[in-house]
Amino acid sequence: MERPPAGMPVSCLPQARPLYLVADDRGVAPLLAAKFATVGIATQVVSVAPADATHLVVLSGLNRCPTPQDVEREIFGLFSQLRNCAAALRAGGGLFVTVQDTGGAFAAHHCDGQQAWLGGLAAFAKTAGREWPQLAVKAIDVAFTDPETVAASLFEELMGGGPEREVGLGENRTTPSPIAVAAPLGRSPFNDGDVLVVSGGARGVAAECVLALAACQPLRLGLLGRSVLVEESRELARLADETALRQHFIASASGKATPMEINRQVSRIMASREVRSTLANLTALGCEARYKTVDVTQTAALEAALDSLRQDWGAIHGVIHAAGVLRDKAIADMTPDQFAIVFRTKVDGLRALLRVTQPDTLKLLCCFSSIAARVGNPGQLNYNVANTTLNAVCLAEKVRRPDCVVKSIGWGAWDGGMVTPALKRHFEAQGVDLIGRQTGARAFVAEVFAGADSAVEVLLTGALGRGFASLAGHIIHRENHGEKDV
């Protein structure tokens, strides 16, 4: 080779082993193979890479995916492919590249609505690169024109591109850069009495955010979660905390219940109490609040829940999708079920929410994403893929809804919610600045009030907390027909 590539080190491209090109259905793979042949790099075009593959470029993200099933096939297919090759890739010295067609700028421009659901593909490369630092990785997004042009730009990028792990090959060569500053002061997009639906809004950090929003104006809030509201006996209601409840259930089980069953009973009651407390606090702020026990991924049940809200309150004006679960595992150890539940809660949940609110004109669409998606946190492939998908879909939705405030908030770690005390100690040991509950909630309100022209994908982290603390003084708080600062 005459000229060493300026970006991706040439040592990443195989000398002895073949470079596997996982084929697309648009004919790019054989054209790319021919280009590699001109510089003496042997390739094999395959539909699935073998388990001992150390160098692979996955082109199947270029496939047209007109249906949710097509998208699912690509995402879950790549998950099983990566796991299958995990041992070989982990050994180091190899190359893992994903190529997708989400408009050439990771859904930020000109991305067809359906293709945006493939946005999470980029998280595979980023997470693999964090988990296996000896592996060279790259996530490439192309604006598909014709197979020859795409093959040429991919060849150029792989042979001589820069060291960036995410590269968009659209009109220009770009790398994504989400906004990481506190939103400027704005105004509520809502009128008093407007109806908001919030998945995951009855508990955790989203409940804090909803309360901060409710403190600004009276809204109607439909909160969605899987937890069932438990009717407590007087005896149970007297037991104030988890420890007292656990002792009670251990004593009344007389050794017949497993620790897991006892934990489940305690969790049910604690979750139910948290939901009731959120509802009571919202009511105290002058809002109407209802809780619906529903799994946000179940479209029919979700539709029924929203229909019952619409019957009493009318059209829906805002959707906040904050439902999320964690099942952290290293890529090699992650089961398909662990991948699926985290992915589906976020992605199927958003799809279902968008489907059932089609008749509504939304003023707000806000997803709770994570900074993990941007950096590709090791041990969180499922979560990273899911949140990267939310980012991409929100970017694409913004194009369809110019007058709507669309946000995908890449939260850093909060002091609360899914950050358990053990996780909090871990973050603190690492020197991570956690987002305080009040600070995070105020920053959320600032984003909602930032206006329809404000950035879609934003990062709100603990490091910005100090900035939010001062910003919070400017958020308009309306109460008793007057306005005051909080």
Ligand SMILES: NC(=O)c1ccc[n+]([C@@H]2O[C@H](COP(=O)([O-])OP(=O)(O)OC[C@H]3O[C@@H](n4cnc5c(N)ncnc54)[C@H](OP(=O)(O)O)[C@@H]3O)[C@@H](O)[C@H]2O)c1
């Ligand atoms: N806390 C953080 O540091 C942090 C950082 C970055 C991003 N986030 C994001 O913020 C959101 C809220 O997180 P959190 O920390 O508050 O977690 P959390 O305390 O575990 O709350 C998660 C919420 O999602 C609901 N939920 C989960 N699966 C659901 C489903 N299938 N259908 C309906 N509701 C469902 C839960 O209610 P049920 O259990 O009753 O269903 C709960 O209300 C998540 O999307 C998370 O990814 C949080």
